[in-house]
Amino acid sequence: MLDCLRSSVSPLPPMVLATLLLAVPAIGQGSWTLVPTAPGDPQGYGTDCLQFIAGTGEVLLYGGYAVPTNPAALWSWDGIAWTLLETAAPPGERWAMALSYDDQRDQLVVFGGGRGFYLGDTWERDCVTGAWAERSPANSPPPRFRSELVYDSARHVHVLFGGEGPGGLLDDTWEWDGTNWTEVLTAVRPAPRRAHALVYDARRGKTVLFGGVDLNGVSFGDTWEFDGTAWVQLMPAQAPPARSHAGLVWDSDREVVVLLGGQAGAWSSAGYWLLDGWEWNGTSWTQTPLTLTPPHGGENLTYDALRHECVLYLGTPETWRYVAFGSTTCAGVPNSTGRPGRLVASGTSSVANNDLELHALDLPQGSFGFFLTSLHEGYTVNAGGSQGTLCLNGAIGRYLGPGQVQPTGAAGTLALLLDLSQTPTPWGFTAVMAGETRHFQAWYRDVVAGGVTSNFTGSLSVSFH
Numbered sequence: 001m002l003d004c005l006r007s008s009v010s011p012l013p014p015m016v017l018a019t020l021l022l023a024v025p026a027i028g029q030g031s032w033t034l035v036p037t038a039p040g041d042p043q044g045y046g047t048d049c050l051q052f053i054a055g056t057g058e059v060l061l062y063g064g065y066a067v068p069t070n071p072a073a074l075w076s077w078d079g080i081a082w083t084l085l086e087t088a089a090p091p092g093e094r095w096a097m098a099l100s101y102d103d104q105r106d107q108l109v110v111f112g113g114g115r116g117f118y119l120g121d122t123w124e125r126d127c128v129t130g131a132w133a134e135r136s137p138a139n140s141p142p143p144r145f146r147s148e149l150v151y152d153s154a155r156h157v158h159v160l161f162g163g164e165g166p167g168g169l170l171d172d173t174w175e176w177d178g179t180n181w182t183e184v185l186t187a188v189r190p191a192p193r194r195a196h197a198l199v200y201d202a203r204r205g206k207t208v209l210f211g212g213v214d215l216n217g218v219s220f221g222d223t224w225e226f227d228g229t230a231w232v233q234l235m236p237a238q239a240p241p242a243r244s245h246a247g248l249v250w251d252s253d254r255e256v257v258v259l260l261g262g263q264a265g266a267w268s269s270a271g272y273w274l275l276d277g278w279e280w281n282g283t284s285w286t287q288t289p290l291t292l293t294p295p296h297g298g299e300n301l302t303y304d305a306l307r308h309e310c311v312l313y314l315g316t317p318e319t320w321r322y323v324a325f326g327s328t329t330c331a332g333v334p335n336s337t338g339r340p341g342r343l344v345a346s347g348t349s350s351v352a353n354n355d356l357e358l359h360a361l362d363l364p365q366g367s368f369g370f371f372l373t374s375l376h377e378g379y380t381v382n383a384g385g386s387q388g389t390l391c392l393n394g395a396i397g398r399y400l401g402p403g404q405v406q407p408t409g410a411a412g413t414l415a416l417l418l419d420l421s422q423t424p425t426p427w428g429f430t431a432v433m434a435g436e437t438r439h440f441q442a443w444y445r446d447v448v449a450g451g452v453t454s455n456f457t458g459s460l461s462v463s464f465h
Helices: none
Strands: 027-035 050-053 059-065 073-077 082-087 098-102 107-112 119-127 132-135 146-153 157-165 170-175 181-183 195-199 206-210 225-226 231-234 247-252 256-264 272-280 284-286 301-304 309-314 316-325 342-346 357-361 368-374 376-383 387-395 415-417 424-425 428-430 437-448 451-456 460-464
Touching: 050 309, 059 107, 073 181, 098 157, 107 146, 107 157, 146 195, 146 206, 157 195, 157 206, 181 301, 195 247, 195 256, 195 301, 247 301, 247 309, 256 309, 316 342, 342 415, 342 437, 342 460, 357 368, 357 437, 368 376, 368 387, 387 437
Parallel strands: 050 301, 098 146
Antiparallel strands: 027 316, 050 059, 059 073, 073 082, 098 107, 107 119, 119 132, 146 157, 157 170, 170 181, 195 206, 206 225, 225 231, 247 256, 256 272, 272 284, 301 309, 309 316, 342 357, 357 415, 368 437, 376 387, 424 428, 437 451, 437 460
């Protein structure tokens, strides 16, 4: 087991203290990371077709138009790589469809889209068996594309709003219960629009709508909420700039709505991509400082609740990860799984909340490991004889208390809810202070080519407030 600097248990060997590179401190909240592309990654797929599937722990990408460039297909993202699951998927070629996931019935729901004409069909995919079925409800919304569909888990219905149909823009609201569509008539509702952002706020039981664009290319910057009966326009003191094609997701770990990117203006030379981030808590919008941003995009965004991060797919093909706080300045070295171990966090970076939880991902199954922390970054290759890189320096503390040295299990993960008032150091424990930036990493046992060794995840730097 790795010996880290003198802690409450034992010191690190002197060789581990060597620092080959000092990295700059983390830049606070909101960090994007570009995932390296691989041959065979999906390319050129349409919009509004990315969804996290809680039942299987994967992100599904569905769509395709313009054979043979990108025929209708279903892809799966496991946090590291894309896998082609189906070609010629039964719903057929389409783009800009409405799509959502029912986590209680484990069904992926697809409605409408475009295929040279407007579609108005309803499909469901059983995420356990993989079987597709076209539904034939007694009632159905008119055909459309660039509408939005979200699942209201409290009322067990999918909520559809707006889009563009043969007669122009729409401002209608429909609900799908797994058997039939029902139109919900409201006295007040958002103006007709397409390419708006829609998400379900599970904490407050409200569907949240932001933005969109009209047929003249004028973007909206309004915020609305729907409770199943009525639409209410909200007037926060500040709000994101008007936009369409934005990504809007529910961060189930921190229980906030996250808005990322979008386009100001129409699909023309006059339009331009926005690269900002915002969060909605039900009362106010707060802008999130970002480190590194994708070149464009937003709407192909979903929240991966298993890996505690947003996933953005661009048809270029680029896949990006977004975490709400913390940044990685030192990557892991591939382990026996062929992947580098990663470190992410859930909760918040608030000292007062004291709810930060670390998650080590993509580790070998059936192994064990623990977390490390320091106020200083470093870069020591093969530290302590390991296969990995120690990204910490200075006074390194180890989380070795009861229950803190953990098995990785069948999932190949570690998780630890930190007590910020009991942060280990070589001399005992200290409390994290607001304004402090701490760096974290995980050590874990591995077996490579029959030999027992160890490795490290990448590092995570968190600025506390």
